[in-house]
Amino acid sequence: MNAKIRSAVVGAVAVSMALSIAACGKAGDDDKDKAAGSGDKGGKSIGLLLPDTTTARYEKFDKPYFENKVKELCSDCTVEYANAGADPAKQAQQVSTMITKGVKVIAVSAQDAAAIKSSVEEATSKGVKVIAYDRLAQGPVSAYVSFDNEKVGQLQGEALLEGMGDKADPKAKVVMINGDDADPNAAQFKKGAHGALDGKVDIAYEQTGLWKDTVAAEKMSAAITQLGKKNIAGVYSANDGMAGGIANVLKGAGLSSLTLTGQDAELAAIQRIVAGTQYATVYKAFKPQAEAAAELAVKLLKGEDISSVATAEVTSGSNDKVPAQLLTPVSVTQKNIKDTVVKDGLYTIDEICAGEFAAACAKAGLK
Template identity: 40%
Template structure:
């Protein structure tokens, strides 16, 4: 009798253990399913690290980027470094700590920002260099316009307008890789005419506007006007902000509208100057296109997807960075309406100041 009871208890204990084991397996599977569901439903978080928001175009980049990223279901953290490279690195570290999936960086300094790439990669975070190449590191993507071509378009246009004369080349921030590419493109357009003696570079073409500052552009142009006794026919200004400083200096000598001046970015003030006749041209880089492409690429990288559009390569001194290079457009008074206004970048009322 005792033997039968013992067998019964043993049998039921074994059955109970099996049931408990199965229950534990079911609980574990359920927790894993909920964990996977939570992971798949977790929002992508993108960090947008910006050099500054002082220039009008960067405000547009920010707004369009955020709108596109949110449309794709991502959250965006934006921080602006106010032109301070150390501050930008600190802000990027902060966004890494906040757990962003991707960092999109508009670097203040193309070399200093390499530390951002290294810090992000140490945490498994992808990095996109936006419109400015990050050097001496391994960013996952570079998206920009062909900046050497932008410089070429500036100088080529002015050369057609003034094939002979005295040219002043005013670059942007020397710490910005784009400024170097622009100068390279400008000289590619001008070199043959320089070699033939058709055009002469005043101040040896060595001037750069610190931090792309219009006030610095104003001061440097005033200095060159004094040195040359106002003998300047063309100013190849590398963006619209510096063009504004140049034109202010020319106005002081009653030369505005008489000297050909280039620009870049199709800022509202520059478009108004083109209408007025004090700025000759600008180069339009469709901001809507680059900002949307960058947001789409950031979301794709966060999902671990392959970037099919990154078919080009740009060497940054360390690697050939996968790149998406978009096409810039020359703009003057003849196609301003068709290109800039039609694209919705500025309204006709604001450009022609009829509001």
């Protein structure tokens, strides 16, 4: 082979090898891109962890409102959801599972605000942002969305006094059933309620109902035994779920006319208010709360500033300063059912006045 031909062959081989290497490099790049793309699914994923299924609001309202707002703000985002079923250990595992899945932002309503601290620390160490939803979790959370919880307690206390009317005096014995001590909100509700009630009535029996209707019912029965049913002038219940258990005990004891408070504006509570077996509840509009959390989640996911949403600051039980949005609660009695939960579309008149509540609704002017 002469030099000219040999040179042409070597050149052709070199070009062929270069093309082959380039093609291999392109294929490798494609594989790399595909791998990155598969990981991006987690990068576009937001977690929502709620504490229990016994509180009706979480599954019925908070979850769908949150999911819908995320989809509105980020069409290619997905929401990973789990409920702790009132089990702190289960919720801790759910946080770990979401981290493993590649979720980049987690909104969590802590079943136990102190116990979840290690999970929050684990998440943030992996670059995952955590939003404390409704309950202020301990640890380095990025934002907090809830209501002014002391105001909630204040409204409850004021409603109790209003419902008691002339019976409200410093000697009037009141039963107080508070929430779960593991929930920091419970302490704030309690503080606000005491601020409204102390010195105006005698809180003669005070216990935690652990946010459970069965426990609250047991405590109410014990209070009746201890104080005597004729000596009880009113009952403070920290939420509507517990108020349901308490109302059943009061009915059995012939005390359904006693003033009873609650919180969360559950349908059953609104119906009890119509029927006169519960005086008031506190309505915390779930939609703006869930939507604020969703907006924060999307902003954190995109690395955007959150100060336009989280305009306040709170200090958690672990002494962390947390940007917060605190919404305003509203007291609900028979007088303003139409202007609150009905006006906001939470429930319809037909839902409230179904079945056995039809006559009571007519009497209350709900038509």
